[in-house]
Amino acid sequence: MTTKAAVPQIPQEQLTPELLRVWSWHRQGLGGTLAGADPATVLDRAGWARSVGGANAYLTLFARAGIRRPEADAALAAQHIHELPAARGCTYVLPATDYAWGLQLGHASAEASVKVLQRLGVERREIEDLAAEVLRVLLGVRGTETEALDPRGIKQVLGDKVRSLGEEGKKKGASTTLPAALGLLQADGRIRRVPVNGRLDQQRYSYVAWQLEDSGQDDEAVRVRMLERFLCWTGGATLGQIRWFSAFTVAQSKKALAATGAVEVPTAAGHVLWMLPGDVDELAGFEAPKAADIQLLSGSDSLVLLRRNSADLFDETGAEAVAGMSGSALAADLSDHPIVDRGRIIGLWQYDPDNARIAWWTFEPASDGVLVRVAQIEQWITEDLGDCRSFSLDSPKSRATTIARLDALRQR
Template sequence: MMLRTEMPTIPIDKLTQEFLRAWSWHRQGLDGNLMGEDAASVLDRVGWARSVGGANIYLTLFARAGIRREAADRLVATQEIHELPTARGCTYVLPAADFAWGLQLGGASAEASVKILLRLGVERDEIERLADSVKEVLLRAKAAGEPPMDPRELKEVLGDQVRNMGEEGKKKGATTTLPAALGLLQADGRIRRVPVNGRLDQQRYSYVAWELPATGESDEAVRSRMVERFLGWTGGATTGQIRWFTAFTVAQTKAALASIGAVDVKTAGDDVLWMMPEDVSLMARFEMPADEDVHLLAGSDSLVLLRRNSSDAFDAAGRAAVTGMGGSALAADLSDHPIVDRGKIIGLWQYDPENERIAWWTFEPASKKVLKRIAEVQAWIGEDLGDFRSFSLDSPKSRLKNIAALDRLRSE
């Protein structure tokens, strides 16, 4: 590992927000350095892709490596990438090398559903017996060459072993005991859920037996690995940004940073970024690209979601342009998808499936490169996806207001 004394010193006035945006752009593979890689390699390099039933995963791969939906779906089918609950208990699409430790990282989240049932008077033994029964049913189905089973089919087979929790359970988000049992099994790698049509931009799942070996590592070691990977994906992050993504305590975060030899780098904006020493050397040699380089990304793309810092991607003109917009144009969670040039958000977009078009607006008149990229992504959505949903409950009807707003702003 490189020692602090061996690292180059980066002048603090170089580390402006503009420079750091371009640096993140580069680290996220949006400058073309991942073109031609497969989906697993992309996710390994730029970070896990948020799923939630939206199309972010597909645009993540298309923007960085030109990967089409069918190619990504094939890797899901062969388990080279997979959607799993991990950091903060949230679901991301991970490469196979990260399955076991990613599940270990998110294992505690499965206990949340169990705790609700415990408060409703269900004994833990009952939940664990149900989990064992589910596993037996899925093992028999797998041995017989039968397809994965959805929750309805499982309930039919399990009968009275699945308890209905009535109105009180419904109020607390625990209609039956089955989801908690499924959560425990998935967190241990004993089962996995698969999308019913093989696509990741929806949230209808079936379940199949799985035997994923445990890491054999301590939780402390896994936390250290998570922080090291996170710093590599982002090219540097503040303590607050690390803690938001990981949900680690202050003490856990400090211990992980110390164990991996991370170093602190102060920016021109007085932020302190934690970085891996080798990345400091790479940053010292990095030069901001002079030529326009445009992508349309999802609002949950790793560029802005990993550190939840989308507001940093607007310059002064962009901030002024979106001030007063409805929704959360400047909030951490974008209300529209961003049009980005070298890390800077220069416009917003939504997909209008009724008219098979992208509704868009840029803060300054759109260049030829912007128009070309919009046309490319519009064609890709039509050919590969049919629609571009932000999350499972997103629908053409729910985004009509945003589409109308973008059209109006563009015409003004």
């Protein structure tokens, strides 16, 4: 008869914010543990990279494994990684092993779009019929030079089968019936969208037919799988953080957590983290590295986005430095990109494409390590990306005030 191994009990007072910041850094593969890994492995180990037409996916891969844009783009073209609607219906870049069940998590978002059209008087049958026509068109051009069709091209082929919903539809964010049909097809893995220039930092897409097999799991099993992955990526999270990322109900979250075997671990700050037993065991023997380890990350990097806990990553000096700053630097979502040392945010940065440079500011005098890493990221962005947008509508013009502010703060 076998018995379940006892989970180590870590004294609450030992789990300080300082230690947990470094622990999160370690679990995110930012301490060198993912050096040399391929793009799919990075996303499997560190978590899905949020994609909103910005540079986050590229910076995620470069910071952890030194992956340059050509390698990332090649992995995308080979379908080793892909941008898909997953948790909460939000788009992330996923490794191939997660496509089917990741899409299953995001299916509710596609259904929500259908419900919007139904409230506008569109019958579900009409949307499903349109989806079938879209798939017929894309299957018909498969293997040709024009097998990827953008929404305009699809609409040109289908003509009046795509219905305009007029001004009322525009108010609801649904000017025609086509997006809802595309959403259903994508959520079912019958089509996939591909960036028109093969890059992850823009939001112009075409569509191709796909034949992705389903996960073979029911929704309950997929929820368990999601929380197992999420807890591995984060090294532990509160129930609120789990629910924000997953959009699961309290009951769904607690049932899935029980199925993972996760345990509650109180921290010195009074929070309760849910952790996998193996992670508790690792944390019990974890020692924070002594040497500085500087990274320039995206404001939507998994280190801060998965749990939306950026405020926890500032120490007292950093919190005082950004207090009252316009753009809510201490809000759940960072207003600027962070400069990070072993999980602690020590400064902020933005890229200035007009001058091919990084505008940056650290809360205390910058070390040589900061200067070196700023120069490295500056060169990489200039050579590989040309710009470092936070999201699709971000532009040098919209960023000008922030860049000037960072320059002024650095010169004080």
